[in-house]
Amino acid sequence: MSALLYIIGNAGCGKSSLTSAFKNWMQAHGYEAVTVNLDPGVEWLPYAPDIDVREWIRIDEVMRNYGVGPNGAQIVAADLLAVEVEKLRSAMEEYVADYYIVDTPGQMELFTLRSSSHVVVECLGRREAVLAYLFDPSLAKTPQGFISLVLQCLSAQFRLDLPCVSALSKADLISAEEREKILEWSREPEALYLALTSEGSLTATLSTELFRALESMQAYRELVPTSSETGEGIPDLYSAVQQVIYGSEDLSPD
Numbered sequence: 076m077s078a079l080l081y082i083i084g085n086a087g088c089g090k091s092s093l094t095s096a097f098k099n100w101m102q103a104h105g106y107e108a109v110t111v112n113l114d115p116g117v118e119w120l121p122y123a124p125d126i127d128v129r130e131w132i133r134i135d136e137v138m139r140n141y142g143v144g145p146n147g148a149q150i151v152a153a154d155l156l157a158v159e160v161e162k163l164r165s166a167m168e169e170y171v172a173d174y175y176i177v178d179t180p181g182q183m184e185l186f187t188l189r190s191s192s193h194v195v196v197e198c199l200g201r202r203e204a205v206l207a208y209l210f211d212p213s214l215a216k217t218p219q220g221f222i223s224l225v226l227q228c229l230s231a232q233f234r235l236d237l238p239c240v241s242a243l244s245k246a247d248l249i250s251a252e253e254r255e256k257i258l259e260w261s262r263e264p265e266a267l268y269l270a271l272t273s274e275g276s277l278t279a280t281l282s283t284e285l286f287r288a289l290e291s292m293q294a295y296r297e298l299v300p301t302s303s304e305t306g307e308g309i310p311d312l313y314s315a316v317q318q319v320i321y322g323s324e325d326l327s328p329d
């Protein structure tokens with residue numbers, strides 16, 4: 076059985092870097108990991124993808140064929156993914172993998188909000204599929220930024236209807252205090268609520284009821300701090316994903 080791990084999050088949050096670091100960690104520990112690039116517009120990646128959507132969809136060709144500019148081409152390309160999904164699946168089936176690590180387009184909404192992604196998720200299979208949502212510390216370090224990311228993560232879960240693990244990316248870039256503050260917000264909705272109210276930024280819409288609803292929807296979960304730079308937290312992220320898919324933390328290599 077192969078797991079499918081979709082790495083999602085805002086532009087620049089570290090998806091491609093984590094795809095690379097996660098693959099390297101898995102290989103070093105005797106697991107078979109296959110990387111899949113789903114971003115047709117990316118010019119450079121920090122890893123050589125095993126499977127690359129750019130083989131079938133190229134932004135420059137989309138611009139020419141559809142008479143659209145670069146932004147329009149990104150949207151057309153995201154939708155074309157649904158058309159090319161059988162090719163993607165065949166390419167994936169050529170590998171025997173413990174994990175397929177799927178690096179999604181830089182702009183998160185191109186993947187999480189378009190119905191073509193639903194087609195992709197459906198075609199590649201839901202059974203062992205998980206989202207890893209990355210919290211970029213530059214956004215997560217303020218209470219307003221943090222709650223916005225929680226809501227965005229929730230929206231991705233609703234849209235794709237898959238279980239999710241959440242990670243704090245680029246943990247090497249923040250101070251110990253900032254890191255502890257962010258992790259506390261992820262453990263204790265009450266702490267985030269207090270931080271928001273003490274800044275006077277809790278509006279009528281961000282009520283205590285909303286926080287209770289987030290808790291009961293399990294939108295709230297502790298973040299796994301990770302760094303693709305130092306490798307910190309990658310084993311913890313792996314354990315969290317294993318836990319979600321298989322209900323146990325370990326998968327022994329064949």
Ligand SMILES: Nc1nc2c(ncn2[C@@H]2O[C@H](COP(=O)(O)OP(=O)(O)O)[C@@H](O)[C@H]2O)c(=O)[nH]1
Pocket residue numbers: 084085086087088089090091092093181244245246247248301302303304305
């Ligand atoms: N220090 C540090 N920088 C990182 C880390 N992860 C990503 N970056 C940097 O953040 C930028 C965006 O990363 P990238 O993986 O391309 O983000 P993506 O747009 O989500 O795929 C790049 O300059 C990376 O080198 C990390 O764990 N630590």
Ligand SMILES: [Mg+2]
Pocket residue numbers: 090091092114117178179180181
């Ligand atoms: Mg990327």
